[in-house]
Structures are given as structure tokens and as C-alpha cells.
Amino acid sequence: MGQLTTSTRAGRVAVMMTAAALTFGVAGCGFASSEATVIAEINVSSPQLRDEAPLPADYSCKKPPGVSPPLRWSSEPLPRAKSIAIVADNSAPSESAVHWVLYNIDPRTTELGEDAASSPPDDSGQARVTGGKAGYEAPCSPTGNYRFTVYALSGRVDVKEGAPLPEILKKIADQTIARGRLTAVHIE
Template identity: 65%
Template sequence: MGLCNTPLRLRRIAASVTAVAAAFALAGCGSLIGRSQAEDIAEINVSSPELRDGKPLPRDYSCQGTQGSPPLRWSSQPLSKAKSIAIVVDSHTSSEAAVHWVLYNIPATTTELGPNAAADPPEGSGQAKVTSGRVGYDAPCRTPGSYRFTVYTLDGKVDPEKGSTLPEILKQIADQTIARGRLTAVDIE
């Protein structure tokens, strides 16, 4: 190929890269946590009395508010292998991606968390150090952006070693996921 064909070649490469990225995203591999290696991922219905899917995150649950983590509810088909629940809150803005909260080892029988559960998590659960370096709910600040509240049912418990990093904990969650559901807020009110 000569230099005169370079723009065409670059467009083809860009189209190929875009197609591969889209395929990964559609397969669930485009998020911070990725898709579990489980054969079947069941669906979890995630809702909140304070959040609406596709609507703005209420200011009270952002860095400008004082409410802490929002209340969440979830339901799915009965899963006999369920051993625990994990919640991951992450964001994607035009300039960065971040994890705002990781709560794991929630008892498998739990189906909801009240407001500010990060301040008083369920007994036996743990919270990871998030992107900012804080432990607990690090309220989102940036707008525009999307804020994903993802609930995972796991077939085991997360067992981080002392000093485990965020990616290590997220990998344990991904490797044990048997069901997943998400509620996404877009921007902040």
C-alpha cells in the first residue's frame, strides 16, 4: 500500500478497533469489573425508592449532599448456589472512570439496603478501598457522567488478603458472579 492509501487504511483500522470494543462492551467485558466466567449469569432486578434508571443521580447522594449511599433493592430468581451479595458503584465521565463503592459479603438472603448503608454495613460484610483511596461510599461529583449501581450474587464469599488492592477484590467478585443487575443514573441533579 502506498502513502495515498493511508487514510483509507487508517479508517479500516479505526473501524476494526471500534467493532472489537463494541463486541466486548456488548458481552459485558467493557466495565471495570468485567464478566464472570460462570456459564450462565442470571438477571437481578435492581431498584431504589430514590433513583430511577436513566435519570439523574439525586444531589443528596452526590458529593454535594449529605445522605451517603442511596437505598437499593434487588430481586432475582431463587439461586441455590448464592452465598453472598456484592455491590459495586462505578462511574464513567468524559475524562475518567472510577469506582465509588464496593460492599461485599452481604448475606445472600438480603434484598435491600437502606440509605447510607456504607456508614452501617450489614454484619459480616466488608468494604474495599475505592479509586479515591477511601473505604466506603465515595459520593460521585462529576457531571456529565453515568453512575452504575451494580448488584452481584456470588457463589462464594470474597476473601481478600490483608492489603488486597481494588482490582484484586473486583476480580474475586467477577470470578464468583452467578447473577448481575444494574441501575444507572445519568448525570447529577
């Protein structure tokens, strides 16, 4: 690998800080607040992924085109939910990156098929991820911890087209009322 440029280093730092902020914000951890926010749980599954098992090569850069995996989710009734967001990231500290952010999914939706990133649900949006691509950027690191997190939100993610990733992630964190996660431990 070549040397990192200043902008690449700054981008990685921004992604790590954003991921930390999203984690703390969604978990209800606040440095200035003593009240924790209660976050309901969403059960996330997939016909192709198993929690804590390897990410199948079809959903990685190892087997082009590396499409987004099918996902399903369920929870207790969430009458306050106004939209759903999905964030796929690599949580390995040395290689953290965001691979997919799909937001403003209709709250009645409970699953997405394989390659939903190429044909996203009506009225949804996809963020430009760490690598600069809008949509699903197939993971490449064989040792990553790839997390597919589903968030139920109290509102829509209201951003202008092309909004920066940190802004979109913050809006997701600020509106989260429920979440669930499916984690692949590396690429098969």
C-alpha cells in the first residue's frame, strides 16, 4: 500500500470519529447528560449471512460485482418510527470504514433483497461512503468485522443531495429509537 495523503488520513479520522459519535449517540451515552435514552431492539437476520460467521465472498470485492446482501428485520411495534436506515461498516480499529448507508426507507419495510443498493426502495437515499462511492461499496479486508445495522428512526433523514457522510450519520444517530445488528467476522 502507498503512503496515506493528508486528506486520506483526515478522512479516516473523520470516519472513526463519526462512527464513535454514532455509537455513543445511538447507545444513549452522553458526556453532558446523565439520562440514558432507551433504545428498542430490532432483530436482524439474512438468508445469506449468519451472525459472527464469515461474510460470503459474493458480498465482498473478492467476487465482483460485490452486491449488498439480503437483510430482514423485526421488532416490537414501533408506532413512532417514521423511517428505517441501514449502515454497513467495518468496525476493525485499524481499518474502520463505512461501506453502505441507505436511509429514508419506509418504516413498514421489513426486508431488502440481494443487491438492494443497485435498486433502492422508492424515496430512499444512499450516502457517499468512505471510499467516495454512493451506494454499497463491497468490503475488501479479509479480517474486518462487518456490521449491518438497522435503525428505526423517529423522522426522515432530511439532508440535501450529496450531503457529507458525517452529517447523515449524525442525523441517523439523533433520531434512533430502535436498532439491531448482524455482524460478519471476516470475508470467506
